[in-house]
Amino acid sequence: NDISAKNKLGFAHSQFKLMFSTPQIYKIKLKEITKMVYSKNFIEY
DSSP: OHHHHHHHHHHHHHHHHHHHHSHHHHHHHHHHHHHHHHTTGGGTO
């Protein structure tokens, strides 16, 4: 369980690094996240 948590954290970190290295992708992802939050689909993910 601890290993999977670390893997998820590492994956999230690499995703953030990828997003911040390419601002265009970051903006698109931010829009997607914002849409998910406002449509209340965020809980399902």
